Amino acid sequence: MAGSRGRGRSQFTFNVDALGFGRGDSLPTSAQTPSPLFPPMQFRPVPLQTGEEVDYMLALKQELRASSKNLPFHIKAARTKTDVARYSDKYQNGELKNNCIEWSPDWSRMPKELCIKVRKPRKTGAKPQLKQKPKVAAKKEEVLQKLETLEKREEEQHSEEEEDEEKKKQNDEEEGPDADEDYDEEEIEDETDYIMSYFDNGEDFGADSDDNMDEAVY
Amino acid sequence: MTAQEVRLCGLLLQEHFGNVVEKVGTHLIRSGVLTLRALAHETKLPLDLVKKSLCVLVQHGMCTFGAGRRGPAGPVEYRINCEHIFQMLRYPRYIYTAKSLYGDTGELIVEEILQRGQMTMSSTVKTVADRLTHNMPEGQSMDYSEVVSAFSQLVETHFLQRCPPLASAGSSSSGAVDTPLPVATQPTEPESNPDCYKLPYINLTGQLLQSKHSSHTEKHLCGDDGIYWQVNFQRFHLHFRDQAIISAVSCKLDQTSSEIVRTMLRMSEVTTPAHAAFTQALSANEIFRALQSSYNIARPNLDQYLSLLVDDPMEFVGKTGDSGGGMYVVNLHRALANLARATLESVVQERFGSRSARIFRLLLRKRHLEQKQVEDFAMIPAKEAKDMLYTLLSENLVQLQEIPKTPDYAPSRTFYLYTVNQLPTARLLLQHCYKTVCNLIERRLYETKENKRLLEKSQRIEAILASLQATGAEAAQLTEVEEMITVPERQQLESLRHHINKLDSSENQVDETIFLLESYINSTKTSR
Numbered sequence: 204m205a206g207s208r209g210r211g212r213s214q215f216t217f218n219v220d221a222l223g224f225g226r227g228d229s230l231p232t233s234a235q236t237p238s239p240l241f242p243p244m245q246f247r248p249v250p251l252q253t254g255e256e257v258d259y260m261l262a263l264k265q266e267l268r269a270s271s272k273n274l275p276f277h278i279k280a281a282r283t284k285t286d287v288a289r290y291s292d293k294y295q296n297g298e299l300k301n302n303c304i305e306w307s308p309d310w311s312r313m314p315k316e317l318c319i320k321v322r323k324p325r326k327t328g329a330k331p332q333l334k335q336k337p338k339v340a341a342k343k344e345e346v347l348q349k350l351e352t353l354e355k356r357e358e359e360q361h362s363e364e365e366e367d368e369e370k371k372k373q374n375d376e377e378e379g380p381d382a383d384e385d386y387d388e389e390e391i392e393d394e395t396d397y398i399m400s401y402f403d404n405g406e407d408f409g410a411d412s413d414d415n416m417d418e419a420v421y
Numbered sequence: 422m423t424a425q426e427v428r429l430c431g432l433l434l435q436e437h438f439g440n441v442v443e444k445v446g447t448h449l450i451r452s453g454v455l456t457l458r459a460l461a462h463e464t465k466l467p468l469d470l471v472k473k474s475l476c477v478l479v480q481h482g483m484c485t486f487g488a489g490r491r492g493p494a495g496p497v498e499y500r501i502n503c504e505h506i507f508q509m510l511r512y513p514r515y516i517y518t519a520k521s522l523y524g525d526t527g528e529l530i531v532e533e534i535l536q537r538g539q540m541t542m543s544s545t546v547k548t549v550a551d552r553l554t555h556n557m558p559e560g561q562s563m564d565y566s567e568v569v570s571a572f573s574q575l576v577e578t579h580f581l582q583r584c585p586p587l588a589s590a591g592s593s594s595s596g597a598v599d600t601p602l603p604v605a606t607q608p609t610e611p612e613s614n615p616d617c618y619k620l621p622y623i624n625l626t627g628q629l630l631q632s633k634h635s636s637h638t639e640k641h642l643c644g645d646d647g648i649y650w651q652v653n654f655q656r657f658h659l660h661f662r663d664q665a666i667i668s669a670v671s672c673k674l675d676q677t678s679s680e681i682v683r684t685m686l687r688m689s690e691v692t693t694p695a696h697a698a699f700t701q702a703l704s705a706n707e708i709f710r711a712l713q714s715s716y717n718i719a720r721p722n723l724d725q726y727l728s729l730l731v732d733d734p735m736e737f738v739g740k741t742g743d744s745g746g747g748m749y750v751v752n753l754h755r756a757l758a759n760l761a762r763a764t765l766e767s768v769v770q771e772r773f774g775s776r777s778a779r780i781f782r783l784l785l786r787k788r789h790l791e792q793k794q795v796e797d798f799a800m801i802p803a804k805e806a807k808d809m810l811y812t813l814l815s816e817n818l819v820q821l822q823e824i825p826k827t828p829d830y831a832p833s834r835t836f837y838l839y840t841v842n843q844l845p846t847a848r849l850l851l852q853h854c855y856k857t858v859c860n861l862i863e864r865r866l867y868e869t870k871e872n873k874r875l876l877e878k879s880q881r882i883e884a885i886l887a888s889l890q891a892t893g894a895e896a897a898q899l900t901e902v903e904e905m906i907t908v909p910e911r912q913q914l915e916s917l918r919h920h921i922n923k924l925d926s927s928e929n930q931v932d933e934t935i936f937l938l939e940s941y942i943n944s945t946k947t948s949r
Contacts, residue, residue, distance in 0.1 A: 271437045271438075280440075301467050301473075
């Protein structure tokens with residue numbers, strides 16, 4: 204190979220015609236940018252299939268997507284407490300808790316370490332689960348008893364609220380959920396004089412997207 | 422797992438189960454096998470959320486668990502089953518097939534089981550009867566026995582199967598603490614259970630009373646506790662494969678031939694194992710007896726049709742003997758290979774034009790050709806042929822094979838041959854399909870997000886309208902509420918709906934191609 208270098212200096216060792224450009228021409232310019240994100244297409248794509256079968260499967264797909272959002276398998280992380288514990292937290296829905304699962308799987312088919320408390324969506328009868336039973340000191344019985352009954356009543360209401368809200372979620376979507384929830388909260392609520400829906404603790408004020416800065420913020 | 426497959430899994434998990442499960446799932450796919458603690462640590466999610474996500478994934482059969490590397494004494498390890506996640510894309514097709522075979526009842530049964538992963542027979546029957554009763558007019562109600570019979574039909578034809586029991590379940594009592602788990606690398610096949618398709622005896626009260634409020638679910642034993650049923654995806658896939666072969670025959674030849682092939686496939690449904698390359702040999706006499714009388718095919722005509730099918734270059738049907746009037750088989754793997762080849766050719770044709778498709782088909786048939794030979798055989802002028810060949814080469818649809826005459830690979834003394842390999846090209850196209858579906862889903866999410874405000878407004882107004890109608894408002898009030906959406910907003914909503922429908926439809930259609938290519942690739946794997 205080294206020996207033949209001197210002889211035919213302007214000869215290439217392969218057939219030049221196969222390349223597509225002649226000997227004296229300059230090389231085609233190389234691309235300096237990445238290829239475009241939406242390259243222009245040479246041919247238009249074939250139109251989609253149509254027909255009854257296609258429409259039915261389309262409807263099925265959209266229905267499945269919508270209904271899977273309402274199933275208990277759709278897991279949402281619980282909202283973390285932001286800065287201070289607020290009075291309104293007691294009355295707003297703090298139902299999403301990380302440590303309980305909303306459906307009851309068959310634990311015998313799952314590894315033991317995955318076992319997690321099952322949250323009962325609805326309670327048969329009106330017996331709420333009393334989570335905290337404060338120990339009553341013998342001395343200040345009356346005051347403590349009064350506090351206790353107030354607390355129990357409050358927890359009953361709170362869990363009834365939760366119960367009702369769960370029931371609403373599981374019923375059909377025809378009924379306007381907003382109207383019913385407000386109505387029930389007004390009924391149950393007797394601790395404050397204010398209607399729940401009027402309460403706005405201002406958390407959502409700054410949280411809205413500030414993308415469009417053209418409009419003035421009042 | 423390729424990058425596109427991981428991306429698609431993530432998008433599908435997010436769509437059905439939310440962001441948390443998506444995070445857990447994608448991390449587990451990327452890492453392979455992990456324990457619970459490692460997973461929680463690496464995803465930086467609270468342990469409870471990780472537990473819940475794993476419960477969801479195990480329930481739906483997408484995640485398997487087993488004793489890890491340290492043996493039964495060590496922590497449990499989890500692994501994701503990606504094929505199962507891809508099958509979520511195909512749920513509408515499964516449900517539609519069940520509907521076409523077994524009516525509305527079958528459709529609802531399959532839909533319920535698909536959405537919940539695994540269910541017992543009694544709970545399925547109850548839920549489906551509930552749903553059917555709600556849709557019926559006042560006073561009528563759905564009988565449990567009808568639903569039970571639809572369920573049994575699905576099980577008899579193997580569309581539903583029992584979930585495989587855990588290896589430890591048989592021997593342990595209810596209070597056992599340390600039950601040994603099966604090794605994570607060998608998941609128990611559902612078919613290895615001899616009771617796979619046996620229906621349990623359940624006793625349910627005869628009829629569901631029509632009631633306004635939904636009945637609360639009480640846990641009374643119906644006699645089939647612990648027996649869970651899942652959808653047998655493999656059986657559905659065999660059904661789709663048969664449908665594809667039959668429609669290909671009817672397109673290529675004619676309707677009568679496709680009916681003959683349909684009869685042959687139906688006869689060998691139960692006797693042919695899942696990954697067989699051919700169906701069982703059937704004699705022409707048997708086929709004649711099994712043909713439905715409505716087709717009115719005389720015996721000599723049947724023989725002619727069969728010989729036509731055998732001589733066809735697509736080789737759907739083959740002749741394996743002469744006894745009984747001729748023994749015929751359907752060549753399943755070859756049919757799948759031909760269908761995949763047709764798909765590849767059609768893709769090249771639609772993207773690069775019919776002349777590039779001619780070059781592609783030429784290379785598929787003639788295997789290796791030099792550039793000069795390509796130009797001659799394809800009858801295309803040299804310059805254009807060169808251009809098209811190089812375009813196909815840059816897209817990786819065509820490969821270059823160098824055959825040197827001398828050991829130093831000197832360009833003047835080397836043959837450069839162009840070739841197309843069907844299997845790697847099919848894999849490449851499959852990855853393109855996955856990427857396409859990902860892009861479609863992301864575009865749909867983007868469109869929905871852009872118009873979120875408008876969608877919420879329209880939903881609120883619909884809710885208001887519905888509640889007004891329920892309380893019997895006048896027409897004037899209704900029109901006033903309807904006018905709250907202005908005309909340009911209505912147009913925008915309409916065009917948004919049109920776009921989303923188009924994107925969804927495209928996903929369904931790409932999924933059909935994915936199914937075909939996946940079946941072809943799987944058939945080549947098993948024949949090794």
